[in-house]
Amino acid sequence: MMYRVKKRDGSTAAFNIKKVASAIRKAFDACDREYTDSVIDLIALRITSDFEPKIQNSLIDVEKIQDSAEKVLSESGYADVSKAYILYRKQRENVRNITSTTFDYHSVVDNYINTGNQHNKGNTTYSVGGLILSNSASITTNYWLSEVYDEEVANAHRDGDIHIHDLNMLTGCNAGWSLKELIQQGLGGVAKQTSSAPAKHLITICNQIVNFFGIMQNEWAGAQSFSSFDTYLAPFVRMDHLSFDEVKQNMQTLIYGLNTPSRWGTISPFANICFDWTVPEDLAKRPAIVGGVEQDFTYGDCQDEMALINRAFLEVLLEGDAEGNTLAFPIPTYAITKKFDWNDANAKLLLDVTVKTGLPYFANFINGDLKQKNARSIFSGTHFNAKKLFKKTGGLFAYGENTGTIGTVSINMARLAYLAKDEEDFLKHLDKVLDISARSLSTKRQVLASLLEAGLYPYTKHYLGSFDNHFSSIGIVGMNEACMNAKWIQKGLDTEEAQNFAENVLMHVRKRLKEYQADHHELFSIEAVAAGDISHRFALKDQKEYPDMVIAMQGDTPYYTGSTELPIDGNVDLFTRLDIQNRMQEIYTGGTIFNVRLAKNEYDAKGIAILLERIMENYTIPYITLNTCNRDYPMEGYLYQEAVNER
Template sequence: METKSSEGEISQIRKRDGRLVKFDQEKITNAIFKAIQAVGGDDRTVAQSISDQVVSILRIFYRDGRVPAVEEVQDLVEKVLIENGQAETAKAYILYRAQRAKLRRQRSVMMDIRETIGDYLNQSDWRVNENSNSDYSLSGLLMHAAGAAIANYTLEEVYPPEIADAHRSGHFHIHDLGMGITGYCAGWSLRQLLLEGFNGVPNKVGSAPPKHLETALGQMVNFLGTLQNEWAGAMAFSSFDTYLAPFVRKDALEFSEVKQSIQQFVFSLNVASRWGGQTPFTNLTFDWTVPEDLREEHAIVGGQLIDEKYGDYQREMDMINQAFLEVMTEGDMTGRVFTFPIPTYNITKDFDWDNKNAELLFEMTAKYGLPYFQNFIRSDLNPGDVRSMCCRLQLDLRELRKKTGGLFGFGESTGSIGVVTINMSRLGYLSNSQEEFFQRLDRLMALAKNSLEIKRKLVKRNMEEGLLPYTKRYLDTLDNHFSTIGLIGMNEACLNLLGKDIATAEGKKLALQVLDFMRNRIQDFQEETGNIYNLEATPAEGASYRLAKLDKEKFPDIITAGEQVPYYTNSTLLPVGKTDDIFEALEHQEELQAKYTGGTVFHVFLGERMPSGQACKNLIRRIVSNFRIPYITITPTFSICRTHGYLKGEQPECPICHQPTEVYSRVVGYYRPVVNWNVGKKEELRQRLEYEVDELTSSLEHRPASEGKPESGSSLIQSYKFFFSDRCPQCSLAKAYVEKLDLPGENIDARTPQGLEEARKYDVRSTPTVLLFDNRGHPVEAASTLSEIKDAYKRLTENLPHRLSRKDSLDLVPGRM
């Protein structure tokens, strides 16, 4: 119980943990004397004199009976030492304070470890279920305890106090601190693995490039599982069906053999083989039809380029897609869904909606909702970026690159170093005006940038020094890996600042202003650092609850989502219980989601499976044709009975045998049993208002997709400039073709200073790129794939009307920046 000091006397002092203890001036005197001794002094009377002055000031400051805190007394000691000309002693005293603070933290860490293990074993810590991909197990305990130690180390030894404090106090959330000394997510080059094999790390078993489908898939499993232990988040491969198709023909495989190999691959990826009792978090992107930039590429088998080209393998691609879809739809022996790999399908203008596999794809989606659909029809994503990001030229440091692959996928040889998510709700609560809101946001973004720059240097050093041996083997640079900044709780920010939610015109306007502000700041960060940044609607599986919980403890009257348990609405999404009208939600989210340059997604949450695959196909087609939403999922809730298999909707008990079931839904971007979710996400599910299934097949007035403006014909071409780089896998074929043209031209290495300057002059942003010039020396066409180059050359030499092949037409005028 707090006892007020008598006037003029100090009888108590408040410890750092809030306890009140008896005030003892002798402790102040001893601490000052130790500082005097540290600089060579031995006069205790000086220490006593300083101590007396400190106590006299305390009696004046706290004459109203208030109780001073330890830190306040120590601050006063420093001030009095300096005022008495004892600067050196003050420095020693400050060092003494710092050393004592470090000892306290070390003792605290030891206590934290004991508590961490005890809380895990007793399942009394919500973080046991922070990641729903991890089950309660001995492996889970080991990772939980080690992760807590690494997180403490990272906050104490890697980040400066202002960054660590911003995370601990909940101003923002630094993701995956349990693996805080390595990177976040990565997309790997399947082409490289097929060319080189899985090898090259000293003292580790190596495999030569695969010659058969089964061995290729086996190496992929080993690769993804091994690299997963060197990264915190998702591992991704692109063009799975395209790159593997040649192996099917090479061995003349029957469909049943292809399916058996795919089945083995999927089962292997769903084994909890990752440290911590987790399944490797994997993502595969499927092309469905051969991409334009790969059609003229020679296929790879056994590490060699063969005569056939990928464009010749559509039949084999169809076999792979059919096998994968059947395996995923069938599930395991009890009908349980396969959580991984998360499949992403590229919906391009060439997507074959009537392919026989489309029926399988959309039936699987209607039932299980597994895939992500990447919208290349109406969004401003570029299909070629999946493979060409590593060949991008950073001509304009303010250019914001678009990440491909959805929330958890990345293009080849790209990824994210780390993610920092800003707590928007707290900003709204603390700010008295929008001006103050943006000032606070600006400060937090600067701190986030500093933390990401520190982490980039740390990961680079760890990679170079051998801590991440397989990453070092298969990734020669981190230049194409983003520093990612995200946000959470924008809906609650609107409520706390404006008194209106994000669904209102005022709320949406503020959200758009916030995204524009954040985009502008990450452009500034790119200019300042030379590193690429992106803005992401971060999944925030654990941060959603953690930040809301902290805020409720600090500010009991702050507005959060949740009635029984607090949580924050993800990014700039509508609150989960706002509407059951899907098109109302799409209309609201379209402009917002198009602002993100990192991962974002629109989940079509359903209470149960869609009535048919055809209905599912119609819905997806309408969305991608009418909305600029870049990524879409269909997310039905379903249940699994160990005996009777799949049950539609949420049925905690099997209606046949009355045994408990496993209820599945998408937690943030992937399916896991609801029982594994943390308490915040369970509360979100409880409040979730699903879209009405019956309404999803209703008519939607079609909004025509915008067409590019047709370009006029051109003069006959007279010369070319070919931009290439050694890192570019497509450059060699394009270069060989260009050099055979009956044209004078110039080959320019875009990675050299002179080449980069020339690329900047013509606004060439990736390799390979060919510019074709007319007889006046004006560029009249740009082409970036072998098929585009061939088409452009044929068209222009025949002087045919044409349309620029780039998605966004460029005025190819020298000097354009």
């Protein structure tokens, strides 16, 4: 059979099997593997046989030949040679793309300057700092996709099969830190930088926390968090016999400091703080630490001081800034245990803040398998076990002490389902995308680990040491639309059939993650990612490529629902949503959240307390937040009233 090869520039040439054999020899040589000409010739013939079904109109794309080469080498027991071939292929691509990866700096700068307020979203301000961040983001994204990741990974991202998070930063994603270590060590430990001794007063530790978050945000792309904030800071109040007004002034200093756009790019640090509310059992009998020194009283002796901190913190949030605007950071997460008193004055204040701002997250320690002590030491007394998937603590954005996420990849489930012939075909293609995602995450971990050792993240190196306890996270986007596009379902997640499929898919992903842990000896997690712009990016690409796909719309904007959530404009009531998500959210091991959306002007602090208590007593959903200020959700507003009336 005579056919021609279509090159990357569009030109064609007669197929020559000797060129395939030559490339294979180079891969064997790169691995120092012995071979004979007969072995090379046999592999070349198998490669030819593999890509022959892909020949159309006597033309075969050069990329398809190389895809077959990687596949045949791996299947023939030459996994190391296959990896060498992939690297060789990537290096050749880099040489070809030297001119195309050279940036048009003029257009990058002009694009930011000329689009003005389009950049003024979230906590980002249109400014010269924003311009610096925009320039850096463009260069770094190009570096990851053109110089670090192999072609298959980069194309999967560009084409919209996956989304690699935080490509704009040469850093890890999110991190939780030990507030106890900061209190013991002080702020410093980096050569040629100013060091501060352990704090002896509340105002000092508040300022160190602000500076710590600002510093670490320069070395990480996403959320930074501390656990047991009120527990660890209460001894400072006790030592100095501070009045409530003094505590409130210190909390105001902390909160305003964290909302100052001090992070590079003129944005605020993405700070998260977890509150215990009552002293945890594992800390109650431990000596309190102030000034880096153990005191003659315990954390359990400081419950009254904890209450002062919580009251002061909440009052500052409730008041807002000088113009009454919501103070967006830090995002607080509150531990709701069986000891939580919903009738307490501070609890009412917390609920008032929830009604006004929608900021607080609530951790369900009443039901389910969440353990409060895990927020401080998730891996305490344990060793790496590839057969076990550890669960992160802290909800969607917060993390336990000295753990976090090194990288996150989200998968476009809707497209996979649309293109699949049946469920078996879906799982086959899902496995391929999962393999690509896992490989990209392992690559990122290796790159960042080497940069950590080289000193690129000096404060992370000092306070953390390594990324061994950080997860490689895989998220899913658009499961509801996946079910609607699947030829064997064609129904949304409000149906039993779709829910069963979604649950099976999540369990399948969990199974594969255990395999990746064994292969890479790295921690993996499955996460209900905050889809945001990603869901719009996926949907926009699919709308153009596959016009007959079922895609959710909000006005003229296409989007996919996040993870295994139901559409926000659906007719499913609150408790039905809870029933469905109760099945799904237990399966995730990474970040997850259940968003209770309430109708406008149909709630008060007392009613929200009743609703939250009912949810936590009857469901194992680990983390909950309440959307009380953005838009109407009449069905859920109705169910809220029903819950209140039943009490």
